[in-house]
Amino acid sequence: xxxxxxxxxxxxxxxxxxxxxxxxxxxxxxxxxxxxxxxxxxxxxxxxxxxxxxxxxxxxxxxxxxxxxxxxxxxxxxxxxxxxxxxxxxxxxxxxxxxxxxxxxxxxxxxxxxxxxxxxxxxxxxxxxxxxxxxxxxxxxxxxxxxxxxxxxxxxxxxxxxxxxxxxxxxxxxxxxxxxxxxxxxxxxxxxxxxxxxxxxxxxxxxxxxxxxxxxxxxxxxxxxxxxxxxxxxxxxxxxxxxxxxxxxxxxxxxxxxxxxxxxxxxxxxxxxxxxxxxxxxxxxxxxxxxxxxxxxxxxxxxxxxxxxxxxxxxxxxxxxxxxxxxxxxxxxxxxxxxxxxxxxxxxxxxxxxxxxxxxxxxxxxxxxxxxxxx
Amino acid sequence: xxxxxxxxxxxxxxxxxxxxxxxxxxxxxxxxxxxxxxxxxxxxxxxxxxxxxxxxxxxxxxxxxxxxxxxxxxxxxxxxxxxxxxxxxxxxxxxxxxxxxxxxxxxxxxxxxxxxxxxxxxxxxxxxxxxxxxxxxxxxxxxxxxxxxxxxxxxxxxxxxxxxxxxxxxxxxxxxxxxxxxxxxxxxxxxxxxxxxxxxxxxxxxxxxxxxxxxxxxxxxxxxxxxxxxxxxxxxxxxxxxxxxxxxxxxxxxxxxxxxxxxxxxxxxxxxxxxxxxxxxxxxxxxxxxxxxxxxxxxxxxxxxxxxxxxxxxxxxxxxxxxxxxxxxxxxxxxxxxxxxxxxxxxxxxxxxxxxxxxxxxxxxxxxxxxxxxx
Numbered sequence: 001x002x003x004x005x006x007x008x009x010x011x012x013x014x015x016x017x018x019x020x021x022x023x024x025x026x027x028x029x030x031x032x033x034x035x036x037x038x039x040x041x042x043x044x045x046x047x048x049x050x051x052x053x054x055x056x057x058x059x060x061x062x063x064x065x066x067x068x069x070x071x072x073x074x075x076x077x078x079x080x081x082x083x084x085x086x087x088x089x090x091x092x093x094x095x096x097x098x099x100x101x102x103x104x105x106x107x108x109x110x111x112x113x114x115x116x117x118x119x120x121x122x123x124x125x126x127x128x129x130x131x132x133x134x135x136x137x138x139x140x141x142x143x144x145x146x147x148x149x150x151x152x153x154x155x156x157x158x159x160x161x162x163x164x165x166x167x168x169x170x171x172x173x174x175x176x177x178x179x180x181x182x183x184x185x186x187x188x189x190x191x192x193x194x195x196x197x198x199x200x201x202x203x204x205x206x207x208x209x210x211x212x213x214x215x216x217x218x219x220x221x222x223x224x225x226x227x228x229x230x231x232x233x234x235x236x237x238x239x240x241x242x243x244x245x246x247x248x249x250x251x252x253x254x255x256x257x258x259x260x261x262x263x264x265x266x267x268x269x270x271x272x273x274x275x276x277x278x279x280x281x282x283x284x285x286x287x288x289x290x291x292x293x294x295x296x297x298x299x300x301x302x303x304x305x306x307x308x309x310x311x312x313x314x315x316x317x318x319x320x321x322x323x324x325x326x327x328x329x330x331x332x333x334x335x336x337x338x339x340x341x342x343x344x345x346x347x348x349x350x351x352x353x354x355x356x357x358x359x360x361x362x363x364x365x366x367x368x369x370x371x372x373x374x375x
Numbered sequence: 376x377x378x379x380x381x382x383x384x385x386x387x388x389x390x391x392x393x394x395x396x397x398x399x400x401x402x403x404x405x406x407x408x409x410x411x412x413x414x415x416x417x418x419x420x421x422x423x424x425x426x427x428x429x430x431x432x433x434x435x436x437x438x439x440x441x442x443x444x445x446x447x448x449x450x451x452x453x454x455x456x457x458x459x460x461x462x463x464x465x466x467x468x469x470x471x472x473x474x475x476x477x478x479x480x481x482x483x484x485x486x487x488x489x490x491x492x493x494x495x496x497x498x499x500x501x502x503x504x505x506x507x508x509x510x511x512x513x514x515x516x517x518x519x520x521x522x523x524x525x526x527x528x529x530x531x532x533x534x535x536x537x538x539x540x541x542x543x544x545x546x547x548x549x550x551x552x553x554x555x556x557x558x559x560x561x562x563x564x565x566x567x568x569x570x571x572x573x574x575x576x577x578x579x580x581x582x583x584x585x586x587x588x589x590x591x592x593x594x595x596x597x598x599x600x601x602x603x604x605x606x607x608x609x610x611x612x613x614x615x616x617x618x619x620x621x622x623x624x625x626x627x628x629x630x631x632x633x634x635x636x637x638x639x640x641x642x643x644x645x646x647x648x649x650x651x652x653x654x655x656x657x658x659x660x661x662x663x664x665x666x667x668x669x670x671x672x673x674x675x676x677x678x679x680x681x682x683x684x685x686x687x688x689x690x691x692x693x694x695x696x697x698x699x700x701x702x703x704x705x706x707x708x709x710x711x712x713x714x715x716x717x718x719x720x721x722x723x724x725x726x727x728x729x730x731x732x733x734x735x736x737x738x739x740x741x742x743x744x745x746x747x748x749x750x
Contacts, residue, residue, distance in 0.1 A: 233640025265608025
């Protein structure tokens with residue numbers, strides 16, 4: 001999507017120096033827009049671990065490019081030494097964020113492609129092709145989510161007065177910054193905006209890490225999509241008063257029975273949507289489905305994160321410095337659950353790269369019939 | 376309640392200099408505990424306007440004491456000049472926060488008491504007695520709310536294993552800092568704690584102004600009540616997993632049909648409580664009832680506040696300075712609705728100074744039969 005009027009992906013090869021991969025330092029957004037060079041697999045691992053990049057799709061793409069950097073730089077004098085280095089770099093990358101499913105998947109895909117090559121030269125080419133393919137597929141899946149999801153927005157727009165915006169509420173950042181391009185929850189929004197359908201987005205700030213305020217709002221502002229940032233407390237009031245036409249959120253894991261794990265607070269918005277007859281959708285590429293669990297609320301483990309995220313907030317001082325302030329006394333302990341699970345009964349539907357389906361096993365498996373055997 | 380092991384109210388006459396009234400500067404909590412002297416009605420008006428004091432009960436008490444200061448300092452040479460000054464100070468106080476119902480009520484009560492006196496001397500005495508009475512009644516109403524509400528906590532405790540805490544979730548600050556003592560939502564909690572019933576409180580941080588993180592958590596920590604601060608997004612997850620036994624919130628206005636206006640986000644917690652079978656109570660003195668409105672969601676006006684509250688957060692730097700940081704770019708507009716309305720159907724009951732009742736007109740009017748005529 002666009003930054004300062006120019007198209008970007010979240011990760012790309014340097015146009016003049018293809019042995020360098022470039023990313024946006026997302027930790028510094030929205031206060032600074034800085035591009036970081038990755039020249040080694042270790043650089044990529046650090047970027048993943050330090051959350052310079054984040055989001056399932058982008059972590060996978062960074063791991064893919066990280067393995068490409070490994071292949072480009074690994075010793076070329078013997079196949080054994082080459083493969084040893086590439087394998088070690090794969091382990092390094094996988095350890096950067098052990099719970100990120102896409103990370104291990106991308107590394108393993110690269111190891112298979114590299115291992116299948118019959119020479120070091122073709123192995124390097126395979127790593128380059130695979131890195132590009134992982135990124136392109138991620139972008140293409142999100143583009144298709146946008147193509148399917150935009151139909152929901154078009155349908156609502158058709159019932160509005162001419163020029164009246166469709167109001168969409170989203171939580172956290174399931175935007176293009178979390179993927180390679182388009183995003184998941186944002187893909188239908190960008191598609192609608194780019195087609196000239198008037199849209200307006202309510203952006204939950206998404207405490208405690210403020211991904212909505214910091215990332216989603218910045219994305220939308222850069223791409224020119226009208227929006228307002230709101231405290232996480234506000235969405236219920238807006239829905240009670242007819243100010244939200246549609247909710248679209250992302251997902252970190254969705255059971256094949258339709259329970260949606262996403263950033264904590266999603267469940268509260270789904271309850272308000274249900275209570276007020278507002279359609280509530282999760283947008284996700286199929287890699288987000290869990291084909292084994294049947295009861296998301298009780299089976300999906302919820303990460304409890306460190307308390308500093310709640311105790312402190314990062315922002316810009318009047319002098320323009322990025323700094324962290326403590327917002328409560330150290331006397332008060334905090335609890336910091338990172339995610340919650342919205343039960344399928346509150347989810348109107350799922351927007352996937354293959355189309356829109358209801359949040360139940362029959363509808364999901366009808367879109368993904370090859371998964372029926374795992375039931 | 377207690378601060379550093381010593382009992383305080385939120386407002387009191389200086390023990391050695393009774394012509395001085397003292398308050399806690401609540402804007403500086405929890406970072407600094409500072410006591411401020413009020414010597415004139417104008418001082419009291421500034422304290423109300425600048426939110427050095429806040430909360431319906433405390434605003435009323437501050438107005439009462441402000442009128443006492445006015446009477447103490449007004450010219451005593453003629454009754455006319457005396458009353459003129461007192462009346463002017465009443466207008467000044469009322470203008471400090473025009474929407475605060477308790478403010479005008481306390482000023483008018485003082486003006487009536489002062490006006491009914493047959494000399495300047497007895498008028499000053501009446502103002503002193505009335506100021507004390509307003510504060511004492513506020514504390515007494517909250518104490519009774521605690522006496523009634525603690526029965527709910529006792530009942531839950533009786534079903535727990537010995538020593539296992541009753542988990543109570545609250546939103547915003549309806550604590551003793553918002554009243555003269557005890558608070559409304561916190562009164563049952565303090566009563567239970569002081570009786571040795573183990574309680575643990577989940578404190579919503581309450582963005583955007585963070586009254587939960589700043590005030591409620593500080594109150595509870597000072598009084599020794601176990602608690603955890605949580606992001607506003609977390610309560611739903613906790614309720615899904617049986618980690619909340621009871622929700623108690625305050626109210627800014629409650630219709631006699633049981634719709635509860637309170638700090639924005641309350642409605643979302645009520646939805647989660649209802650979805651998970653967690654009892655959800657609002658605690659309020661009867662002055663909070665609106666005896667005219669029947670449909671809170673559509674009739675209670677919701678204040679839209681300035682955007683700076685969402686754009687910025689105040690906290691403590693590593694160097695120990697209280698400072699404000701901007702947490703999103705000025706490119707992103709914000710919307711800042713201060714309150715929402717929880718419909719009566721989601722409210723298990725109301726805890727008042729006269730007892731607990733269901734959230735409907737019949738039950739409320741059964742406790743307040745003298746209000747039947749206004750139906």
